[in-house]
Amino acid sequence: MWQQLYDPLGNTYLSALVAAIPILFFLLALTLFKLKGLIASLLTLAIAVICSLLLFGMPLGKILSAALLGIANGLWPIGYIVLMAVWLYKLAVKSGKFEIIRSSIATISEDQRVQVILIAFCFGGFLEGVAGFGVPIAICAALLVELGFKPLKAAMLCLLANAAAGAYGAIGIPVIVGAQQGSVPLEDMALMMIAIVQPATLLIPTLLILVLDGLRGVRETWPVLLLIGGLFSGLQTLTLYLLGPELVDIIAPLVSMGALALFMQFWRPRHIYRESDAPPRSSQRWSLKEVLAAWSPFYILTGLVLLWSLPAFKSLFASQGPLAASILRINAPLLHQQVEEIPPIAAAVHTLPATWNIALISAPGTAILLSVLLTTLLSSRLSWQSAGEQLRQTVKELWRPLIMICLIMGVAYIANFSGASSTIGLALAETGRAFPLLSPAIGWLGVFITGSVVNNNTLFAHLQSVTAVQIGTSQALLVAANTSGGVMAKLISPQSIAIAAAAVNQVGAESSIMRMVLQYSLALLAYVCIWTFILSLLV
Template sequence: MWTQDIDPLDSIALSALVAAIPIVVFLVCLVALRLKGIYAALIALAVEIVIALWVFGMPVTAAGGAGLLGLLTAIWPIAFIIVMAVWLYRLAVASGRFDVIRGSIGGISPDQRIQVLLISFAFGAFLEGAAGFGVPIAICAALLVQLGFRPVKAAMISLVANAAAGAYGAIGIPVIVASQVSGIPVMELSQALVLLLQPLTLLIPFLLVMILDGWKGLRESWPAALVATLVFSGVQGSILWFLGPELADIGAGLATMVAIFVFGRVWQPKHIFREDGGTAPAPTRYSLGQIVAAWSPFYILTAFVAVWSIPAFKALFAPDGALAATVLMFPMPGLTDAVSTAAGNPVTATWNFTPINATGTAILLAVIVSFLVMPTMKVRDLFGQLGKTLAELWQALALIAVILVLANIANFSGGTTSMGVALAAVGPIFPLIAPIIGWIGVFLTGSVVNNNTLFAPLQVATGERIDVSPGLLVAANTAGGNTAKVISPQSIAIAAGAVGLSGREGEILRASILYSLGMLAFICIWNFVLSLLV
């Protein structure tokens, strides 16, 4: 059995720097050399393989198993979820219902700054809470393009807006997983995240308006941004503090959509902003029944995902559940019983194929039910839209697969842990950089859940050594990872595919990276301050 060596160069700092080279290569290829995302990822993957095999001593069989696990995970559940979500969106467009959605939003306000608050901020949070896994980024970015936004701006705004909700996506799973692997009670983590993330969340609506229209836009539309942020943060913070993370995004997103709708009835900016400088199209009036029917795919989506997320449904697929036989687990050759961590714990790496209780299956059922209530759509239209979805997304899905192969090799070689341990070695100032560990984890894996699985135990152990609240550090790991979702390769690929820019991921990354780093810096400083007070 091969044991990971997280310090192969006998200097944890040097080993960590070498482990970070593939990340640097990927960023340089995208930002400086402006290569297509898939080419940048393949180059970074080649570098990662060399470092894992040559520097960290990873056996070829273990690297192959790690890569296979990454590829299979990219297919199921990630690609399945993304394809189903975009298929649902395209079905709504093809049926004409999206015209009603667009018209109903335009009826609330023709001002694109208000539309951003409604769609990317409020509706995006609602979708993040219901489904997660890139669904809100794909749907909101595509919707903004339909409303006349430039593709790069639509993608970037949707990525930044997701920072208000990403920490609690998919019915609070990131926080629940962090609790499970760290031993910190869920409510303690939820309350720590309120203290840590809500100040940033309060600023995001104002930031979105400024991204779109600068200081002038903020002066003209600050009342709407203020209403959105007070309602959103108030509801989200209250749910987190008193109930936990499960409904934090769904409740806040719904409440904010209603608040913007009501506020739009009594107040509008004096100057209507349009990104192209043109005149806003005259809003089409729709009846309440038409609007409800048009939005029905997303209500249906939420209902199915909510059912899939309730404990009673999940219990059916537990090891002793009635449907446990439908959960198929495949140990990865070269990893399971062949690799142990640096601490001497054997690795158990499995790929789970869950055809019934997968989130993508819930979305597939939402597609089917939505189709059945669309009388104008035929079966050939249904599958025609699926074909167009696959043709549109294949480059983005290929990029995600390559990145997950890279991330798994980095994780199982010990490289990711090496970076985390090196950062933890700084002692008393660790709270200042604790969010950076989470940022690295999400950048590599594209998932706050995976990031917490990797690094939450490290945060707890470090907090106990330096006498800082372990709950605060696990929250910092979650919050820092949340800011990385703005530029994680998976998120960028999803956004690019949604707005028709597959192959031009570098443009979106260049537009978004400063916002990710700025939010990370804010979280780092605020976490350090809190560590002195809590």
Template sequence: MWTQPADPMGVLWLSALVAVIPIALFLVLLVVFKLSGIVAALISVAAEIVVALWAFGMPATAIAGAGFYGFLNALWPISYIIVMAVWLYRLAVASGHFAVIQDSIGSVTADQRIQVLLIAFGFGAFLEGAAGFGVPIAICAALLVQLGFRPVKAAMICLVANVAAGAYGAIGIPVIVGAQVGGVDVQDLSRTLVLLLQPLTFLVPFLLVMILDGWRGLRETWLAALTVSVAFSAVQGGALWFLGPELADLGAGIAAMGAVVLLGLVWKPKRIFREGGGEPPVLPRHTVREIATAWSPFYILTGFILIWSLPWFKDLFAPEGPLAWAVFTFSIPGLTDAVETAEGVAVTQTWAFTPLNATGTAILLAAIVASLSMPKLTTRQVWSELRETVRDLWRAIALIALILILANIANYSGGSAVIGSALAAVGPIFPLVAPIIGWFGVFITGSVVNNNTLFAQLQVTTAKHIGVPPTLLIAANTAGGATGKVISPQSIAIAAGAVGLSGRESEILRAAIWYSLGMLAFICVWTYGLSTLLPA
């Protein structure tokens, strides 16, 4: 059995410097040389293999096992969830349901401050939960422009609003990945995120109103902002605390939109705010039945995810449950019981294949059932959309797989532990800077998922050295990443394309950067505060 070295170079800072080479190379290749993510990741994986072999003395069989384990996790459950979620969204678009949804939302109110809460915040969170990967930013920014917003303002507002939902996109996949890579319980991580991120989430609706119409706008619409904040945070926080991350955005988005609609029945602002004083556009009107039918794919999705998230359903697949036979676990050659940590603990990691109780299966069934309510789509078109989804997402999936391969080799070679030991030298103040790592990771990769894949294990290792809860630093990595998504080049490019400003991304960046940095500072200070209160 091979044992990970605690300090392969004999000097801890030098060992950490060698261990960080592949990650630093990946970032440099992206930022300085502007290579594609896949090419940069391929080169970085090759560098990680060299470091693991040369500096850490990791056997080739163990490197292959660690890389294979990362590849398997990329396919199942991560890519499975992503493909199914985006497929369902594409079905809604292809059937015409989504156009009805957009019209119904846009026609609720003419006041742009309320539209921001309804569309950028509520509807954006719903789309983030259903699909993620830039979908909410693109759709909501385009819809705001259609409703008369200036393009730069529309793009910037949607980027800022996404902070409240970005940590739980695509059925909670960033949290699931963070827990998986960091080796912590998903439910524990979800509850820590409630403590860390929910205070900022509660403030986002107020911030959005102020961005659009300043203090006067907040004085006139504080009731709407408060109503949306309470509804959204209560549902999102409750889902995270009791169920997990899968429904955190879907349920909260629906609650926020419902709160706006219900409040509109009994209250309206005294002054209707429109940028530049323009008239609201005339949108097509739809019957209640048409609107209800258009939303049906997402009702169905919520229902399936809810069932899959309930404790009694999960217990069916527990080791002693009646459906335990449907959970298949496999040892990883070269890794399972072939590697031990520097502390002498054997790695017993196995890969689980769960075809029935996987979240992706819940989304698959929701898509199939929902397609029955889409008479405009033939069976051939339904499966054609699935093929197109896979074709459009293969680059994102390949990048996730490569990053997971790199991360797993770094973890099981001992590289992450060495980096964590060096970072621990910062001491108790490390939680103050932990979110910055997540912010930087998402700024570079454009994805909270990729960010957690790269840095979750590093955060866990550091947490153990300095005596704070590992879930807190993974949560900090996730929350910092959500604020970094506001100005990541990928997000800015999506927003610019959606509002017709391609080539003028710098305008959006300048408008959004201070909000991103301000929210990051809030998360940094709050993380440090929690680190002094929560037991390790």
């Protein structure tokens, strides 16, 4: 048995500063030293091991076990979900269905204000839900350019639109990881995400039109803005509240796209707005049957993930459920119930569980895998061999970011079990009730550096949760604030900017795109900070 130590140097601030060395190194490695993410993550893991061993006196065996447990949780369920989601997307492209989807969306309206709502906001939100990892920015920015948008503006609009969907990308993984790392019930975090993010989501379509065509554009397209803003945000809220985060970026965008396509059959803006006289290059028309067939992989995905989210389905895998045996539980050696958390972090001394749960059937990734198998079976242009080749390509493209996620998970688990996160939390708690004003900025910084809301929550969700306990506010609120603040940094993270520039063939213009988006990122961050602080006074 080993007991955590929260002030090894006899000074709260000095102990916290030393405890933060791995995180500070990781941030500097990616910015100042410009190391590759994989190298930076590996070195950070090594530094975390050394700090836990020398500063906190944690036995080496327990440190290595914590690191392995974090890496294992990075592989399953997180890596499993991401891999399956991107594989499904690639199969949609390979089968030719995705080209029909893109073309059918592009022909709904010639007005570029409507197109930016349909493509950057709705379609981009959908792609964030099924794939994430920069896929929506890359595809939607390129599509807007194809439809006659100026390249830099197309990139900026897609980055800005991502603020509405970034929290729930890749089947809700950012929120799920935040709840897990912050040790808060997913239902409680969902409520706080609704309170913080959804008011902003309601206004993102209006902001997009203001950027594109000013107040005149808002006056001429207000029916669309009212319809899509209310429908998209409302459906996100209902899905998050009733079903959880997995389908938030799937149901709302799908229904919103359908509603807008139907609405445009009966309504047209007073003037058709286009940035140039050049006609859109994508003008092919498809039949309703072809369009419906093209969307089939995502109908299947939605149905299966919805099934996986139902309480009746989840109850099958509860401790006494008929399928409980399908969840493999592996206790981390030298770690499970062998580390004691003590006051003031805990109300009383208690041991920490350390178990890797491998949900073979109930994991969301399995629902996506079934979607992949059914899509392959039902598509005449796909064979099992071509599906296997697409999986190989997906692994080839994603192995580096997936390993980076696993290594960062290892760092986070070491920090949590060694007490380093708690040490930093105790120091931050000295700011008292003013901390919620700063809480989202920590998440903003985390995503700006790592480019990932998942990595940000892996690093800081536990820290936010510990600090919340110390200052007497809601843990779920601060973990949600960490997530929400992080989403606002996705607009300007170097990774997002690089993807956007490459998508519109403007490599080298990254600084120009950054300047165009920065003010909106900071304004949205200010909103999250102020609103979080107000909520902290109410909950």
